[in-house]
Amino acid sequence: MEKKIFNKFLKERGQKFTKERSAILQRIFSYHGHFDTESLYLKIRETGLKASRASVYRTLNLLRECGLIEKVTKTEHGTIYEYTFGHEHHDHMLCIGCGTIIEFYSEDLERLQENICRRQDFKGVTHSLEIRGYCKRCQKNKK
Amino acid sequence: MEKKIFNKFLKERGQKFTKERSAILQRIFSYHGHFDTESLYLKIRETGLKASRASVYRTLNLLRECGLIEKVTKTEHGTIYEYTFGHEHHDHMLCIGCGTIIEFYSEDLERLQENICRRQDFKGVTHSLEIRGYCKRCQKNKK
């Protein structure tokens, strides 16, 4: 399914659906969640498939343009992406203690943001809300 | 005022309030808004004061630990900070067209976030909401 979408996207731009791009897409799909560039690259190597770092970076940019993945955040150790195709929009809580990412969605929050944009004559395209703090488990461990 | 706070912070950690740190703090204070590391460094050079890039980076980290400034976002061209001491908490809209940053604050938004955290047993510490889109002017220019 996502293969079809990517393929169509590439064709429209006169670009090619190569082995490498296919391998990268497959691996990303296997995450069903968040991932960073380097571990994606390593995972591809592990599984015997091949794709250079350069190709991984290039393909991630293509997939982003095509709308299948999104940048979640930039950390000191690189960019974190998530596979968004077929996933509803959501925001993130990031646990400072253990790095866990919790996804959440709030209809009220979305509506409120639309109102805020309207008030400022701002045309919102995307947004990202990241709440940093401590997850249930890390709160316990601190005590 | 902010000098006092920084000074106290440094003393508590057995660190020193140097000419360079003073110069950097002064320049940051003169922004009263957002700034990035490189333009801060250049501004310091311009005004005849001196501080190396290394010192600027080091001091920004200290000021962040001390709570006087905060990272707003990481872009491809470096980290953007803002002077937060004495400023109310707020969130940001970032214009994709011209890079303008619009600050806004919504009591409802804050309350809603607290509710969401409570529901997930998550103890929120900080959050950042960034809405990317087009400001009034850039919407006009596109037409």
Added chain:
DNA sequence: ATTGATATTGAGAATCAGTCTCAATTATGG
């Protein structure tokens, strides 16, 4: 003010994510 112990500075080296180069390779439509 002098001293001494310690923190800081700056210039440039080092690091690290990400992009670019370019010759060799591959996908794709006909």
Added chain:
DNA sequence: CCATAATTGAGACTGATTCTCAATATCAAT
């Protein structure tokens, strides 16, 4: 199968940020 144009990968490059370390500055105690 061919021709053409896109892609690949290794490594060079870039740009932000951190690190190194010898020279210097700070500060508390004298």
